[in-house]
Amino acid sequence: MSPIVGSPAARVDGRAKVTGAATYTADTHVRGALHGFLVLSTIANGRVTGIDTEEAERSPGVVAVLTHESMPRLAVPTSQLAAYWKRVIPLQNADVHHSGQPVAYVVAETLEQAQHAASLVGVSYDARTPRARLSGAMDEAYVPGPGLEGPNEVTRGDPEAGLAQADVRLDVSYTTPMHHHNALEPSATTAVWDGTRLTVHETAQGVNATRLSLAEALGVPLADVRVLSRFVGGGFGAKGPVWPHTLLTAAVARQLRRPVKLVLSRAQAYTSHGHRPEAHQRFRIGATRDGRLTAIDHITTSQVSRTEDLLFNTSEPTRMLYACPHVHVAQRAVRLHLPAPSNMRSPEVVASHGLETALDELSYELGLDPIELRLRNYTSDNPDNGSAFGSKHLKECYRRGADAFGWSRRDPRPRSMRDGDTLIGWGMASAAHTAGGRPGAGARVVISADGKAVVQVATNDIGTGTGTVMSQVAAESLGLELDDVNFALGDTDYPYAFVSAASATVPGVGAAVNRACTTARGSVIGIAVADTRSPLYGIPADRITVEGGILYDTDRPRRRDTVRAVVTRYGAPVEATTDPVPIPPGYSTGAVFAEVRVDPRLGQVRVTRMHGVFDAGRVLNRRTLRSQAIGGAVWAVGFTLSEHTLVDHRLGRIVNPNLSGYLVPVNADIPDIHVGFVDEPDPANPDALGARGFGETPMTGMTAAIGNAVYHATGRRVRDLPITQDKIIGDGDAR
Missing domain, CATH: 3.30.365.10 (Aldehyde oxidase/xanthine dehydrogenase, molybdopterin binding domain)
Known part of the structure; x- marks a missing residue:
């Protein structure tokens, strides 16, 4: 009999999804449910001085219009897993901390009635000038206390001494913009009370975190809360935390004694749940002439909100991926009048992009092949704590990936590979992301x-x-x-x-x-x-x-x-x-390769080949694992070439909260993606049959591989993502 584990079994829920039988949260029908709609602030800093709800309340079908004066009082959840916004729940007072913050909650018999009534609510403000530009507030950066991933500053060895000993030194900076999740399914909540018992249908990545947060905020026993989330149409991190609109909906349903459904619009999602924050990274790297790293100093500065300072751009790649005796990393925060950031798929991709781009720059300074540079700094142990990884087959990934891609045929000189007038570039990088723990x-x-x-x-x-x-x-x-x-x-x-x-x-x-x-x-x-x-x-x-x-x-x-x-x-x-048993820490790695073709007159970049070979422990289902690798590669194309949330810095307002202005890759942007796996069980987690967490790994590395390929094609090092056409042909932040 063929083994079931490891076979490329088709998705057991595939038929339900493609036939429409799968019931997502917004599809859930509850008899007698009212519909909610949020009124969002149009200022980023100030106070609400008055709200005129009379016309909205007279509108057909309207049941209630709740403001900070009439919304039930809620307790701020204390569990870090329950909520990332630790200090402030909106509609509890008149303060406004960012544009798009809820200032009223309209409830009506139908969604259309609620939307119309929301347009009739008049809000007056005492508006103040917001701070919404990271580059203009870098002097206010500080290192917060420990966050979800541990301390925000770590030192190993003596980085300054290591830099002084180096034969070659780099001092480079990279910036990445604000990104948004844009899941196909919008965030939605339906809250139903039966006496003191609450049932919530929610678009959740964690039903238990949602349950805990609701119980704490509403002051009800945990046993009296049930959360259901049968199908989730993409989360990517946004649906991991429990955001205020979920708590508000449950509170409104309790007050009105009727079920209430709230479905966020696409634009509302840009300010009602988290995003990947804008970040600035500075790397100082030292190496010997033969390519041995002597020191890395890595400072990341990210945007946080005025009320929260949890950071999600961790520097694990800098600390864990390569052998380097002297390392200093710090995560710094800058408070701005913008929504609170949160985890977004592959949170380590920001640090990975900077590190893997810096190593590519170092390889040119040393005249070393990028793979050889990485091999000379290879480690089978975790340099961060000195312990051995459960397993690590990254060397095999380099070998197999290079062979499949044809890396040996690469001419390393920038602008040396062409097809007529089109410039061709090849780039590579290491992929790595923590898993488990x-x-x-x-x-x-x-x-x-x-x-x-x-x-x-x-x-x-x-x-x-x-x-x-x-x-x-x-x-x-x-x-x-x-x-x-x-x-x-x-x-x-x-x-x-x-x-x-x-x-x-x-x-x-x-x-x-x-x-x-x-x-x-x-x-x-x-x-x-x-x-x-x-x-x-x-x-x-x-x-x-x-x-x-x-x-x-x-x-x-x-x-x-x-x-x-x-x-x-x-x-x-x-x-x-x-019963639950803690998951041992894991580290999934891989080698990724990208080919780009660049029109030097227009600055247009096309990704034409993508290869990745990964070590994810034992492969439980090759089809679904390959799907994860392909998804990560697609995300990398968007991250590197097109995606960025634009903010009007005078108003602190997001100006492209839609898929017509926020440019995600489409099928025409993506080439065939070739994926391979080492498929060796990780002995650190035998209960999981030697499998290791993997979903976030493929995006890491590939962003840098694409950027490195652009440099190889053009000779221009674009350090400010995304790599848009103007940065290829203009005088932007490039070399």
Whole structure:
């Protein structure tokens, strides 16, 4: 029998999604539900001095218009997992901290009535001049205290001494703009109260975090809150935190004693949940003439809001990826009148982009091939703490990736490769992202008399294929066919799971599912060998194998029974539950390569080839894993060449909160993407079958590979993303 784990199984929820049978949060119908719509501030700094709601309240279908004077009071959640905005909930007072902050909540019988009434609300302000430009406030930067990922400043060795010892030194800076998630599914909440019990349908990457935040904010027992999120149409980090609009909707529903549904518009999403903040990075790097790193000093300065200072651009690549004896990293914050940032897919990509671009610059200074420079600084141990990685096959990724891409045919001289008048550039970089190191998950499995199993975990599938992969793990661990397993998720009534984020779902949920299902399989075997009616009666349990729903004696394979028959004779379902176990830290790596073609007259850049070879531990499903790698590459094209949120710095207002002005890649922008995997189990997490978290890794590295290819093609080093046409042909921030 072919193994189920590792096979490229099609998505178990694919048919439901393409036929419209999948019910997303905004599709959820609750009888008698009212519709909410937010009125957002038009200033970025100041106070509300008056709100005229009379015309809106007289509008047909309107049930209520709530302002900071009438909105129920809410407690600020204390759990860091529950909310990233730690100090301020809007509509609790008259203060305005950023443009697009909710200043009124309109509730009506229909969505159209709520939208119309919202346009009738008049708001007057005491407006003050906002601070909304990072470059104009760099002198106010400070290093905040520890955040979600630990300390914001780390020193190893003596970086200044290491720089002094270097034969070659670089001092370079890179900037990346504000980015927004733009998931296909908008954020949505439907809140339903039944007495003191609350049920919330939510677009959540973490139903348990949402539950905790709601309980704290509303002052109700955790046991009285249930959160459901069956399908999520993309999250990318935005739906990991619990944002104020969710809490406000639940509070409004309680006050009005009717269910309330709120669906954010595309424009509202730009200010109602987080984004990747604008960042400035300065690297000072020292190396010996033969390419050994002696020191790295890496300072990142990012935008935060006026009320929050959590940072999400960590410097793990600088600290962990290469052997360097002297390292200093610091994350600095600048408070601006802009919405609070949050995690966005591959939060380490900002640091990775800077580091991998700086190493490319260093390779030219040293006259070394970029791969050779990385190999000379290779480490199998984690330099950040001195411990060995569970496994790391990055050298194999370099070798296989270079062979597949044809790297040996590259002429390293800038502007040396052409096709007629078109400039051709090849670039490469290392991909790396932390994975795991988070609270784990529990799981419950129930095998019924029909020989089928239901596995329950309160995790979420944000489009990554979690439901499919976990069904495969369960089927193989139970010894059942894939079609005989139903993986149920997205419900806080199921065993706990951490947020579907931080590349922690496969190692955490996978381990829990494997443990629970292995226990359940053992129970079935135990029942069979103790049952005088079973053909396997009296056989030692360790001689029994279960495959495809068949139990058989490995010494005498013709002695068989079935899971269905065993459970039927037993007279009750066979159940097993496992509690959460912390996920060991992991580090997924890879080598990525990009080819670009540049029109030197127009400055137009086209990515024409993309290759990546990755070490993600054991591959549980090659199809879904490849999908993650392709998605990361597509994100990298957008990050490097087009995506940037524009802010009117005089008003602190986002001016392109839509997909007509915020330019994401489309199919015509993406070439064939070639992906390979080393596929070696990571012994650090045997419960997860040697798999490691991976989803965020592919975007890292590829952004720098594209930028490095642009330099190779043109001889212009664009250090200010995105690399737009004007920066290729103009005098912008380029060399």
